[in-house]
Amino acid sequence: MLFKRILNVGFALIMISAVLLGCSPAAEEPGEIEEIQEVVIGVYEPMTGAQAAGGVQTMQGVDLAYAQKDEVLGVPVRMVLVDNRGDKAESATAMTRLIEQENAIAVVGSYGSSNSMAGGEVSEAAGVPVMGCSPTNPLVTEGKEYYFRACFIDPFQGRVMAKYATEQGIEKVAIIQNISQDYSVGLAAFFKQSWIDLTGSEEGIVSETSYQDGDQDFTAQLSDIGDAQAIFAPGYYGDAALLMKQAREMGFTGLFMGTDAWEAPELVDIAGDAAEGAVFSSHYSAEAATTPASAPFVEAFQAEYGEAPSAMAALGYDAYMLVIDAIERAGSFDRDDIRDAMAATENFEGVTGYITINETGDAVKDAVVLEVRDGAFKYLSTVSP
Amino acid sequence: MKLKRNTILTFIALLVIVVLLFFAEKSLNPYYRRILNLCAIYSIFSVTFNLIFGYTGQFSLGHAGFAAIGAYVAALLTLSPAQKAVNFFLKPIISPLANVELPFLLALIVGGLITAILSMLIAWPALRLHGDYLAIATLGFSEIIRSLMVNMQSLTNGALGLKGIPGYTNLFWSWGCLAVCVFIIKRLVDSSYGRAISAVRDDEVAAEALGVNLFKHKMMAFGVSSFFVGVAGGLMANLISTIDPKVFLFTLTYQIVGVTVMGGMGSLTGSVISASLYTIFLEALRPLESQFTIGSLTVPGIPGMRMVIFSVLLLLVILFSRKGLMGNNEFSWDGLFRLFNRLRSKKGDGSTGGDEA
Numbered sequence: 001m002l003f004k005r006i007l008n009v010g011f012a013l014i015m016i017s018a019v020l021l022g023c024s025p026a027a028e029e030p031g032e033i034e035e036i037q038e039v040v041i042g043v044y045e046p047m048t049g050a051q052a053a054g055g056v057q058t059m060q061g062v063d064l065a066y067a068q069k070d071e072v073l074g075v076p077v078r079m080v081l082v083d084n085r086g087d088k089a090e091s092a093t094a095m096t097r098l099i100e101q102e103n104a105i106a107v108v109g110s111y112g113s114s115n116s117m118a119g120g121e122v123s124e125a126a127g128v129p130v131m132g133c134s135p136t137n138p139l140v141t142e143g144k145e146y147y148f149r150a151c152f153i154d155p156f157q158g159r160v161m162a163k164y165a166t167e168q169g170i171e172k173v174a175i176i177q178n179i180s181q182d183y184s185v186g187l188a189a190f191f192k193q194s195w196i197d198l199t200g201s202e203e204g205i206v207s208e209t210s211y212q213d214g215d216q217d218f219t220a221q222l223s224d225i226g227d228a229q230a231i232f233a234p235g236y237y238g239d240a241a242l243l244m245k246q247a248r249e250m251g252f253t254g255l256f257m258g259t260d261a262w263e264a265p266e267l268v269d270i271a272g273d274a275a276e277g278a279v280f281s282s283h284y285s286a287e288a289a290t291t292p293a294s295a296p297f298v299e300a301f302q303a304e305y306g307e308a309p310s311a312m313a314a315l316g317y318d319a320y321m322l323v324i325d326a327i328e329r330a331g332s333f334d335r336d337d338i339r340d341a342m343a344a345t346e347n348f349e350g351v352t353g354y355i356t357i358n359e360t361g362d363a364v365k366d367a368v369v370l371e372v373r374d375g376a377f378k379y380l381s382t383v384s385p
Numbered sequence: 386m387k388l389k390r391n392t393i394l395t396f397i398a399l400l401v402i403v404v405l406l407f408f409a410e411k412s413l414n415p416y417y418r419r420i421l422n423l424c425a426i427y428s429i430f431s432v433t434f435n436l437i438f439g440y441t442g443q444f445s446l447g448h449a450g451f452a453a454i455g456a457y458v459a460a461l462l463t464l465s466p467a468q469k470a471v472n473f474f475l476k477p478i479i480s481p482l483a484n485v486e487l488p489f490l491l492a493l494i495v496g497g498l499i500t501a502i503l504s505m506l507i508a509w510p511a512l513r514l515h516g517d518y519l520a521i522a523t524l525g526f527s528e529i530i531r532s533l534m535v536n537m538q539s540l541t542n543g544a545l546g547l548k549g550i551p552g553y554t555n556l557f558w559s560w561g562c563l564a565v566c567v568f569i570i571k572r573l574v575d576s577s578y579g580r581a582i583s584a585v586r587d588d589e590v591a592a593e594a595l596g597v598n599l600f601k602h603k604m605m606a607f608g609v610s611s612f613f614v615g616v617a618g619g620l621m622a623n624l625i626s627t628i629d630p631k632v633f634l635f636t637l638t639y640q641i642v643g644v645t646v647m648g649g650m651g652s653l654t655g656s657v658i659s660a661s662l663y664t665i666f667l668e669a670l671r672p673l674e675s676q677f678t679i680g681s682l683t684v685p686g687i688p689g690m691r692m693v694i695f696s697v698l699l700l701l702v703i704l705f706s707r708k709g710l711m712g713n714n715e716f717s718w719d720g721l722f723r724l725f726n727r728l729r730s731k732k733g734d735g736s737t738g739g740d741e742a
Contacts, residue, residue: 047688047689048688048689048692080675081674081675081686081688082671083674083688083689087632088625088627088628088629088631088632089423089621089624089625089632090667092419092624092625092626093416093419093420093423093668096415096416096419097416097668097671099415099416100414100415100416100417101416114546114627114629114631117546117548117627118625118626118627121548121549121552121625121626121627122415125552126415137545138474139471139472139474139545139548142471142548143471143549179535179536179543179544180532180535180544180630180631181544182543182544182545182546182629184544185475185538185543185544185545186475186545189475210536212532212535
């Protein structure tokens with residue numbers, strides 16, 4: 001009994017001391033007079049949890065960029081990674097930690113628009129510039145002075161695919177969206193909007209159906225598609241693969257169209273032959289080196305990780321480099337100066353293309369259309385904004 | 386005489402806490418403030434779960450869904466009309482809601498009330514079930530609520546979520562709500578209703594034979610509990626200022642259950658302590674994930690490390706203190722003095738009493 005008490009009290013003491021220890025390294029204020037020893041660039045990404053795969057891919061790119069460029073304006077950079085677990089509350093806390101504890105002058109992240117939206121509210125209030133790598137939801141930068149991104153946004157992606165479909169002479173299309181993913185809902189809406197703009201009427205859209213996270217059976221949605229020549233399914237690769245398989249089994253012979261979330265080897269692993277010929281838009285293709293920076297990046301990435309870089313990794317690389325570029329052009333470590341420099345980014349030579357930041361803080365750049373051919377993703381065409 | 390001493394002590398302690406909160410709100414950096422706010426919100430979740438499970442014995446897993454209702458109501462009522470227009474860019478919001486903007490207090494209360502009403506509607510059929518069946522039914526209802534939120538785009542903006550919710554939540558709001566919540570639940574538990582509730586937990590048949598209206602008491606506990614869950618949801622929405630249905634996945638319920646069990650079933654003090662420790666620890670263990678050096682040994686940063694350590698700590702609690710940190714003891718001044726006396730006389734005979742500083 002006494003032993004247990006002592007253990008309890010001892011345990012409580014350990015807990016309290018751990019808390020105090022964790023709090024003790026106070027953030028140093030950058031003094032005006034003393035020399036700046038280092039600058040901190042914060043990164044917040046989902047390294048654990050449901051979105052960990054995307055976060056880890058992104059970090060491959062960011063790590064590579066950091067290894068290549070760990071100094072800015074002659075001052076060493078210290079990169080601090082904070083895990084946000086793909087959770088909104090945690091993303092907001094992670095951003096606060098980067099700003100208040102680590103004193104980050106700029107932040108990179110995060111995979112997953114909902115994480116970025118939570119972090120964005122904090123960075124906006126604190127006036128810290130953030131460069132998003134792959135959050136494509138338009139709401140992320142909407143009304144934000146300090147949030148930018150290296151990727152294009154969903155409306156553009158929706159337009160790319162609508163344009164592709166009309167160019168291929170497709171007259172009837174069915175939309176199947178994942179209603180529990182903001183990403184999918186947004187893309188479906190933008191695709192429809194662009195379709196109406198391009199064809200002048202809603203008639204070509206034969207059906208609009210939804211499914212939810214975790215659904216495995218898409219036969220109900222597929223039986224609604226009628227005589228559609230193509231299916232636009234802006235969901236994640238897992239859903240898309242099952243959907244394609246079931247559609248082929250039901251005798252659908254038309255075209256599958258998707259978006260950047262399809263770009264994962266699992267798409268072909270699960271769907272097999274059903275995926276052949278499917279097309280989707282993406283940020284980047286290692287095949288079609290769009291800028292002089294692309295080829296060396298692909299090479300360095302191969303050497304480091306032994307695989308071709310994913311779009312997420314490329315965007316992570318670009319986001320970090322965009323921050324460094326902004327600091328260099330600003331010529332100072334002042335957060336507002338960096339923000340202004342970021343906003344003024346023009347024709348930055350990124351590995352995913354030439355990046356110009358527009359007035360809403362979004363990157364204006366080319367998208368690529370990829371096709372599944374012989375079980376691999378092949379470059380098809382480039383679409384400019 | 387003795388009662389008077391305790392009253393004075395309580396009064397002084399409250400005063401000290403208010404002063405501390407005041408200073409924290411004024412001068413603490415936003416990072417610590419945010420953690421303290423989350424402590425209070427998770428404490429409310431945990432205390433309310435304790436009322437349903439620890440005191441009433443109804444294993445309900447609907448907390449995440451109820452929190453979602455409170456959060457969405459509070460968010461929709463505090464969002465400015467301009468922000469609503471920005472948020473609902475795919476499908477416009479239904480007309481009467483588009484121009485409503487209420488003060489925070491009112492929004493929280495309305496959020497709490499709507500949560501209480503809806504949860505009681507759910508509890509009405511569900512409370513006929515017992516044990517695991519009730520757990521499954523409430524878990525299902527919680528997921529239904531979330532699913533409805535995903536699909537009712539013109540009311541909740543669906544999966545896109547809401548952003549730009551004004552950040553009204555500060556330490557006074559969160560800790561104030563926690564204080565009110567703990568006070569009311571404590572008074573309820575100590576009243577004759579509370580005795581009846583405990584009787585229901587211990588033996589439903591015996592309680593009914595003694596004339597306790599099972600249904601009424603269960604419903605009451607459910608209603609009070611959900612009201613505060615709704616309020617806590619509202620506080621959470623206005624703290625992180627953006628919500629979407631995925632915030633309220635069933636994993637949130639599991640977190641709450643875990644925290645409550647760790648604190649001790651039937652101990653409000655335990656719930657608050659364990660919820661606070663949980664929140665603080667998640668952040669305090671962060672340095673473990675970045676590269677650090679012990680002596681000449683450099684440990685590389687491994688993401689997810691703090692979760693591992695955290696699980697080990699949880700295991701230790703389960704191993705050495707099976708009834709949770711506090712068992713079913715509450716903090717009391719008498720208990721504290723007893724602890725001091727015992728420590729002074731170094732007898733350590735292990736008699737009962739609330740402890741843990």
